[in-house]
Every structure is written in structure tokens, then in C-alpha cells.
Amino acid sequence: AQRVTQPEKLLSVFKGAPVELKCNYSYSGSPELFWYVQYSRQRLQLLLRHISRESIKGFTADLNKGETSFHLKKPFAQEEDSAMYYCALKTPPFNSGAGSYQLTFGKGTKLSVIP
Amino acid sequence: KAGVTQTPRYLIKTRGQQVTLSCSPISGHRSVSWYQQTPGQGLQFLFEYFSETQRNKGNFPGRFSGRQFSNSRSEMNVSTLELGDSALYLCASSLTGTVNTEAFFGQGTRLTVV
Numbered sequence: 001a002q003r004v005t006q007p008e009k010l011l012s013v014f015k016g017a018p019v020e021l022k023c024n025y026s027y028s029g030s031p032e033l034f035w036y037v038q039y040s041r042q043r044l045q046l047l048l049r050h051i052s053r054e055s056i057k058g059f060t061a062d063l064n065k066g067e068t069s070f071h072l073k074k075p076f077a078q079e080e081d082s083a084m085y086y087c088a089l090k091t092p093p094f095n096s097g098a099g100s101y102q103l104t105f106g107k108g109t110k111l112s113v114i115p
Numbered sequence: 116k117a118g119v120t121q122t123p124r125y126l127i128k129t130r131g132q133q134v135t136l137s138c139s140p141i142s143g144h145r146s147v148s149w150y151q152q153t154p155g156q157g158l159q160f161l162f163e164y165f166s167e168t169q170r171n172k173g174n175f176p177g178r179f180s181g182r183q184f185s186n187s188r189s190e191m192n193v194s195t196l197e198l199g200d201s202a203l204y205l206c207a208s209s210l211t212g213t214v215n216t217e218a219f220f221g222q223g224t225r226l227t228v229v
Contacts, residue, residue: 036220043118044205044220086158102148102171103207103218105158 002027004089006106013077014114021072021109023061023087032090033070034103035061039083047072047085057081077113084108117141119208119221127227133194136224140187140208147189148218149181152203161204164189165211193226201228 003026013019025031035047048056050063050070061072070087087106120139128134140147148171149161160173164183181191187208193200203225207218 043222046217046219049217102160102163102173103150103158104160105150107157 002089002091002104004087004104004106006085006087006109008109009107010110010112012112012114015079016076019074019077019081019111019113021085021087021111023070023072023106025068025070025087025089027068027089027091029091031063031065031070032101033061033063034088034090035059035070035072036086036088036105037083038086044086077111079113079115082111082113084110119206119219121204121206121221121224123224124222125225125227127229128196129229130196130198132196133192134196134226136191136193136204136206136226138189138191138206138208138221140189140206141219144208144210144219145187146209146211146216147183147187148207148209149189149191150205150207151175152205152223153201158205161191196228198228201226 005024007022033050036044037047038044048054059072059074061070063070086108088103090101090103092101122137146165148163150158151161152158161175162169162181163171167183178194183189203223205223206221209216209218
């Protein structure tokens with residue numbers, strides 16, 4: 001079965017310091033990975049996806065199939081980056097032909113940027 | 116355009132009761148998924164509906180059920196509530212629910228079972 005692991009529940013960094021949020025996955029198929037973010041009192045929203053290979057709000061994430069990782073990085077943390085971050089793996093259902101996908105989430109990492 | 120809307124935002128029920136939660140997807144979105152979020156288990160997939168059909172189901176007991184209407188609005192029902200059902204229930208909508216389509220989440224319904 002698929003699994004997503006975020007080893008850190010809480011990560012505290014100083015403003016301006018680099019930040020790396022770790023995510024490892026377990027999946028036998030071809031993975032499609034995402035990072036979602038939830039700011040205080042706001043809804044869960046997509047931050048970035050590995051397919052796009054984009055940088056959003058200064059964050060990047062590279063899929064490393066050899067290490068089965070999808071770590072989220074930012075060179076200089078800002079106070080407004082403080083939030084809950086969830087790594088998610090999109091997979092098809094076990095029954096074939098259903099046509100839909102589901103998201104398997106890690107338990108999340110709370111990033112706290114200290115001014 | 117309006118985002119995903121979930122009602123009610125908060126709900127308190129007693130054990131043994133049943134509850135119905137509602138989700139209105141973004142206009143034009145035909146796929147609606149439901150997730151349960153708890154401090155211990157995190158976000159867990161419940162089920163997904165597309166064009167009024169359940170296409171995918173997570174590992175939850177039969178007390179959890181749902182449906183989708185022709186306008187893509189979805190409801191989730193939990194019968195015979197247990198204390199452990201206390202959670203934030205999130206709904207997500209997407210155009211088709213397939214690869215490369217982004218899921219947009221609602222604010223959630225906070226269910227407390229006493």
C-alpha cells in the first residue's frame with residue numbers, strides 16, 4: 001500500500017535561514033506528488049506539484065525516485081511561510097478501471113519561522 | 116468564482132446519532148472527494164464521487180456513506196456516530212479527479228461527537 005512519511009512534526013527556523021521539509025513516499029507505481037499548505041485559519045491549498053517543476057513563493061521540490069523523496073526547500077524563510085505543510089501522493093484506486101485518483105497525505109509538518 | 120463550500124462549519128452530535136454534511140464544489144467541477152482529518156491519523160481519504168457515481172472508496176466502515184447530486188453537490192452521511200468520529204471533514208473538488216487536475220479544498224466541517 002502507498003504511504004507518505006513526514007518525519008518532522010514541527011520545524012522551527014529563523015527568518016532568512018534555509019528551510020527543508022522532508023517527505024518520503026512508498027509506492028510501487030509511478031508517483032505523482034504534491035505539497036499542500038494550510039495557513040492559520042485558512043483552507044488547505046495546493047502549493048506545488050512535481051509535474052510542474054515550478055517554484056511557488058520561493059519553494060521548490062524535486063522528486064528523487066532513487067531515494068523515494070520529495071523534499072520541499074526554500075533558501076530564505078520568511079515569517080509568512082509559517083504554516084502546516086502536507087506532502088501528498090496521488091494514486092489510482094486499487095480496483096482497476098475506476099478512473100479516479102485519491103490523495104494519500106503525510107501527517108504534516110508545522111513550520112514556524114522565528115523573526 | 117466561488118470556492119468549495121461546506122456546511123455546516125461546526126456540528127455537535129451525541130453518540131448513536133447520525134449526521135449529514137454538505138459540500139458544494141466549484142462551478143463546473145464534477146469530482147468531489149471527502150477526507151477525514153484527525154490529530155492522530157492526519158488526513159485520510161473517505162470516498163470520491165464523479166457524475167453521481169462513487170468511483171473510489173477509502174478504508175472506512177460502512178457507517179460512512181455519501182452521494183452526489185446532478186448538480187455535483189455532495190453529501191456525506193455518518194450513521195451510529197462514535198466518539199472516534201470526531202474530526203474535521205474536508206471536501207475537495209476538481210474538474211475530473213484524474214491526473215493533472217488540481218483538487219481545491221473547502222474549509223471543512225468540524226464534527227464533535229459527545
